[in-house]
Amino acid sequence: MRIYTQLALFISSYTPLLIIIILEYYQSYLKFSLIVLVIVIIVNGFLLGYLGGIVKGRSNRDFKVKTSENKTSDTLNYLLPYVIALVGLKLTSITDILILGILLAVVFVVYIHSNLLLMNPLLNALGFKFYNLEVDPKDKIIVISKKHLKADITIKTKRISKGLYLLEDS
Numbered sequence: 001m002r003i004y005t006q007l008a009l010f011i012s013s014y015t016p017l018l019i020i021i022i023l024e025y026y027q028s029y030l031k032f033s034l035i036v037l038v039i040v041i042i043v044n045g046f047l048l049g050y051l052g053g054i055v056k057g058r059s060n061r062d063f064k065v066k067t068s069e070n071k072t073s074d075t076l077n078y079l080l081p082y083v084i085a086l087v088g089l090k091l092t093s094i095t096d097i098l099i100l101g102i103l104l105a106v107v108f109v110v111y112i113h114s115n116l117l118l119m120n121p122l123l124n125a126l127g128f129k130f131y132n133l134e135v136d137p138k139d140k141i142i143v144i145s146k147k148h149l150k151a152d153i154t155i156k157t158k159r160i161s162k163g164l165y166l167l168e169d170s
């Protein structure tokens with residue numbers, strides 16, 4: 001997955017946190033809050049457009065599902081940074097802003113290397129679910145879908161990146 005896609009997934013997954021921060025500090029930092037809000041809207045628009053473009057522009061790949069594991073509940077992993085960021089942190093100084101920036105940078109690196117970017121609460125709120133599938137030919141893939149996926153079905157997907165697919169009917 002390309003870095004700009006990873007960054008878009010990361011920012012979109014933290015959209016609720018960014019909105020909370022904007023609501024907390026918009027009166028003190030109106031211009032900065034508006035800039036952050038515009039960036040969040042653009043990034044989320046890019047991500048949804050990107051996923052929509054994948055559905056339209058890429059060729060199909062059919063898979064026979066052998067086993068299915070719904071990983072949507074793993075989005076709870078995103079709650080820890082929310083709690084840390086909100087408990088006792090006041091963004092009233094440069095130091096506080098740097099602390100939050102460093103925390104989010106570290107989380108970003110960890111999430112990229114552990115494939116947790118797919119556990120995106122914003123996509124989950126839009127109805128997407130995340131599945132680890134074992135498929136024929138013998139392979140393991142991750143599928144993003146609005147539908148419930150189970151074993152012994154054949155699915156049509158679009159490739160997002162190596163090992164990551166979007167269910168075509170989503």
